[in-house]
Amino acid sequence: MPTKERKVSLSPNWLLKRKRDSFDLYSIYGERIFIPLSRDQLSFRIVEYIRKQSQSVSDIFAYIREKHGCSKPIFTNALQSLIKNGVIVIESDDGDSGLSKSELQRYKWQLEYLAAYQNFSLTKYDIQKNWKNSKVAIIGLGGQGAIIAQLLSAIGIGQITGVDGDKVELSNLTRQFVYKEKDIGANKVDVMGRELHTQNSNTNYRGIKKYITRLSEMRNVFQGQDLVILCADKPLVAIRDLANSVAIDTRTPYIAVSGSWIGPLCVPFKTACFECEKAYLRKKYSNYDEFMKMLAKAKEMPRPSFSFRPVISGSLIALQAAKFLSKVMPVEVLKRKYRLDIDMNFSFERIPRNKKCKICNDKLKG
Numbered sequence: 524m525p526t527k528e529r530k531v532s533l534s535p536n537w538l539l540k541r542k543r544d545s546f547d548l549y550s551i552y553g554e555r556i557f558i559p560l561s562r563d564q565l566s567f568r569i570v571e572y573i574r575k576q577s578q579s580v581s582d583i584f585a586y587i588r589e590k591h592g593c594s595k596p597i598f599t600n601a602l603q604s605l606i607k608n609g610v611i612v613i614e615s616d617d618g619d620s621g622l623s624k625s626e627l628q629r630y631k632w633q634l635e636y637l638a639a640y641q642n643f644s645l646t647k648y649d650i651q652k653n654w655k656n657s658k659v660a661i662i663g664l665g666g667q668g669a670i671i672a673q674l675l676s677a678i679g680i681g682q683i684t685g686v687d688g689d690k691v692e693l694s695n696l697t698r699q700f701v702y703k704e705k706d707i708g709a710n711k712v713d714v715m716g717r718e719l720h721t722q723n724s725n726t727n728y729r730g731i732k733k734y735i736t737r738l739s740e741m742r743n744v745f746q747g748q749d750l751v752i753l754c755a756d757k758p759l760v761a762i763r764d765l766a767n768s769v770a771i772d773t774r775t776p777y778i779a780v781s782g783s784w785i786g787p788l789c790v791p792f793k794t795a796c797f798e799c800e801k802a803y804l805r806k807k808y809s810n811y812d813e814f815m816k817m818l819a820k821a822k823e824m825p826r827p828s829f830s831f832r833p834v835i836s837g838s839l840i841a842l843q844a845a846k847f848l849s850k851v852m853p854v855e856v857l858k859r860k861y862r863l864d865i866d867m868n869f870s871f872e873r874i875p876r877n878k879k880c881k882i883c884n885d886k887l888k889g
Contacts, residue, residue, distance in 0.1 A: 663755030666833030
């Protein structure tokens, strides 16, 4: 049975203003605000042809080639550019989604957003299923870890492992909104499991009720995960080294948060690991090693907090995790880390991979 050709149409997220020799596209909900298309552009001709009715790609190309003359590669590039910018979308059939009726209803508006990232080999349903099939471990269910778990469950991540040895305290409630007064004294991993099941019963949850202090314990957390998110800060410094070592050994991507810094997301043997980052920071700061030794000796890191900062940073970490697991969205912290504060200041800093890194150099890849 021949495969049914998919059609493309103008995205419903745009208002189209027709002028004599151009289209002006105004975004209603999308990320782009305004896109002008002039008559001399191939993109204009494509939008002109499909603006009233969806068309198959072969029909669009036949029309463009007949009316204006155009090679297939040039046409394809113009079409892909319009898709990438969210101007046109590739239509998908709910009947072929591979999702249940309940899932289609639950993720209805999310799927509309994902339509902007479709291509001819990956539908919005495929992206949703990538999340559904993903396994994520979150080490530390405090201010950032808690909101990350809630957001990833909400979008449909299939399995979440929560790791924390803490119990809920009164001082947590200003910034860890999953926990309530009635939960004081209860284990965070247990409360998180209860709340995630209430939020999205499609997410399978596993709780590990302990602090991670040994390599074997860290290995148990990483085993079988598609991504690990490190939000814990105990034992200071050492936990990041433990996570980095196991990530490289098991080839498991992970992302860490440190203060106001997010990332970089480490993809073993492709992007910088924590040891690479330390080598970079040693060159940047002459007293880096002294500072790290002092930090390692501290019993507890000072952590003044204001509700909004962990919510903002946790949301951004969850966003980067979701993008990475989608397998199609751009990830902003793959080769750099991101710093933000509640005064709306932000900056990126590129973290280069160290080719001589003792943990992740290519000779150790095997």
